[in-house]
Amino acid sequence: MPRVLRSKLILLLVLVLIVSTAGCAQKKTRKSKSLNRTEEPMRGGTFRYFLMEPLILDSAHVQESEGIQVAKQIYDGLVDYDPKTMEVKPAMAKSWKSNKSATVWTFKLRKGVKFHN
Helix, strand or coil, X not given: CCHXXXXXXXXHHHHHXXXXXXXXXXXXXXXXXXXXXXXXXXXXXXXXXXXXXXXXXXCCCCXXXXXXXXHHHHCCCCEEECCCCCCEEECCEEEEEEXXXXXXXXXXXXXXXXXXX
């Protein structure tokens, strides 16, 4: 390979390498003045969240994460769980009990809640 062509090829490769790595630099971020914010959170507005289309919206049959996320926004359950302790806690029901064989459950709903299916 002629020396001039080889030099141009090396120069071209170096330029391509410089241009391709230019986008890899870290961006400077602003530091928060205070980690303990005392200002009120913003109320109202629109929250936009990307989510793939769920396969099904029937809360009894959702299986994939997208369906579960949507179902939790549009349906309220009788009970929920504490994500830290994984213990069952009241949601729409304020209390519940079962018979001795746990085949029949009785839920007492919070005031103003109507059950429907």
